[in-house]
Amino acid sequence: MRVLRRQFISLAAAITVLAAFAPAAEAATVSVAVAANFTKAATDLAAKFQAKTGDEVKLSFGATGALYTQITQGAPFEVFLSADDKRTKTAIKDGFGVEGTDFTYAVGKVVLYAPTLDVTDGAAVLKAGAFQHIAIADPKAAPYGAAGMAVLDKLGLTAAIAPKIVTGENITQTLQFVDTGNAELGFVALIQVAGKPATQVWLAPAEDYPAIKQNAVLLKSGADDPAAKAFLDYLKSPEAIEVITAAGYTVE
Amino acid sequence: MLTFAEIWSPIALTASLAAVTTALLLLIGTPIAWWLARTEARLREPVAALVALPLVLPPTVIGFYLLIALGPNGPGGWLASLWGARTLAFSFFGLVLGSIVYSLPFMVQPIRVALEAIGEDPLEAAATLGAGSWQTFFRVAAPLARSGFLTGLILTFAHTVGEFGVVLMIGGNIPGETKVLSIAIYDFVERGEWMNAHWLSLGMVVFAFVVVTATMLVDRRFGRLTG
Numbered sequence: 001m002r003v004l005r006r007q008f009i010s011l012a013a014a015i016t017v018l019a020a021f022a023p024a025a026e027a028a029t030v031s032v033a034v035a036a037n038f039t040k041a042a043t044d045l046a047a048k049f050q051a052k053t054g055d056e057v058k059l060s061f062g063a064t065g066a067l068y069t070q071i072t073q074g075a076p077f078e079v080f081l082s083a084d085d086k087r088t089k090t091a092i093k094d095g096f097g098v099e100g101t102d103f104t105y106a107v108g109k110v111v112l113y114a115p116t117l118d119v120t121d122g123a124a125v126l127k128a129g130a131f132q133h134i135a136i137a138d139p140k141a142a143p144y145g146a147a148g149m150a151v152l153d154k155l156g157l158t159a160a161i162a163p164k165i166v167t168g169e170n171i172t173q174t175l176q177f178v179d180t181g182n183a184e185l186g187f188v189a190l191i192q193v194a195g196k197p198a199t200q201v202w203l204a205p206a207e208d209y210p211a212i213k214q215n216a217v218l219l220k221s222g223a224d225d226p227a228a229k230a231f232l233d234y235l236k237s238p239e240a241i242e243v244i245t246a247a248g249y250t251v252e
Numbered sequence: 253m254l255t256f257a258e259i260w261s262p263i264a265l266t267a268s269l270a271a272v273t274t275a276l277l278l279l280i281g282t283p284i285a286w287w288l289a290r291t292e293a294r295l296r297e298p299v300a301a302l303v304a305l306p307l308v309l310p311p312t313v314i315g316f317y318l319l320i321a322l323g324p325n326g327p328g329g330w331l332a333s334l335w336g337a338r339t340l341a342f343s344f345f346g347l348v349l350g351s352i353v354y355s356l357p358f359m360v361q362p363i364r365v366a367l368e369a370i371g372e373d374p375l376e377a378a379a380t381l382g383a384g385s386w387q388t389f390f391r392v393a394a395p396l397a398r399s400g401f402l403t404g405l406i407l408t409f410a411h412t413v414g415e416f417g418v419v420l421m422i423g424g425n426i427p428g429e430t431k432v433l434s435i436a437i438y439d440f441v442e443r444g445e446w447m448n449a450h451w452l453s454l455g456m457v458v459f460a461f462v463v464v465t466a467t468m469l470v471d472r473r474f475g476r477l478t479g
Contacts, residue, residue, distance in 0.1 A: 063442060065441075065442040065443060065444065066441075066442060068444075069441060069442075069444070132337065132338050132339075133338070133339070133342060133424070135424070138425070138439065138442065138443075140439075140442075140443040141439070141442040141443050165426075166341075166342045166424030166425065166426060167424060167425035167426070168424075168425075169420060169425070169438070169442070173420075173421075176316075176319065176421075177319075177341075177424065180319050180320050180323045180325070181323045181324040181325055181329070181338075181339070182319060182322070182323040182324070182338075182339045182341040182342065182424075183342075183424075184338070
């Protein structure tokens, strides 16, 4: 009798412990790869989405190029928020993205940011060249870097500025170079410097660089996950658009 | 396709960074290793832990704090201002400083261990025979600890060749100045130019293999000559 009771208690304890590990009945998890520049907005949107639907959104931030490489090697992301519109098309073409789910979730603006200089007339500051280093993200890997180079090109300064360029691996590192004072100025995304005084930020004329359309796509691993599709749909909702525009992007 | 300059520049840069760092660390690390091996001071193990810190910290963390230290708000900026620059980041000199911090334990620890293994007797014998400190070091301790020095040299060189996180943070990716091999390969991967990444990586592996093997062979040869 005593032995039976002890065994019963052990069994009950084991079931209780196992139950603690059982997945919650309704809440799902969506795994999202997010381009570095969209970090803050994505975090806000994920929180709002979770509050609304109870589904958790797991965000992984990085350079678009690095994220896409990981996706091609089987990284378990279900949704891909790119910093450009090329990589999502490539994802669909290469068989990692789901056809028809590609759309522009935000249009970025590139700015010249200089915490210690007055760049109200950014073009003039660039032309004067009174600085030792200017930080730009790798143009071949980051659309904001390509945009920065395009702006310099338009001003005819590519050759003059070339020796002063320090290249960040992604837009976050580019900002780091400027924030630590190592580079006096840098081309970054508007959203990264939202809230800075107007003299520190120069908005590059939109016609001077190719539009930075940031596209999202549903990946094959999320094709059967209703929560993943729901998150993508949420990005098009008025509530999400409000968050995205408040962060400094425009929406198509 | 890759131009010759695109291949050769990062290789030459990496080789000189590794060579300069190794040479400087031999000069800097040996006295530290000697002190750690010989002292009875209570500060010994805390200092040893400090030296070992770069082993524990992620390279990007080391690189981040180096970025601040080398910049206009840190000692690096002050040093740079002596010749009119604003920062030591984005320069070969800055990379050397970063690499010295990053590879310090790889030079100090093998030498320390080898010096400790000598024990007291040979050094005492040298003293009783009238050898001064420098003589004792160069003619008794160093030859006996030769394998430790060799290990330190190889490890430091190889470690600096493979350095990535630190250079990523403080380099600024300037061709011919701070764009070392590991960064060049990473760039190709980031851009999706995988063929180029493969070729450069293969070259890097071959280079490292050749250097390490050559050093081992030289040591064996040298060992046989001096007995």
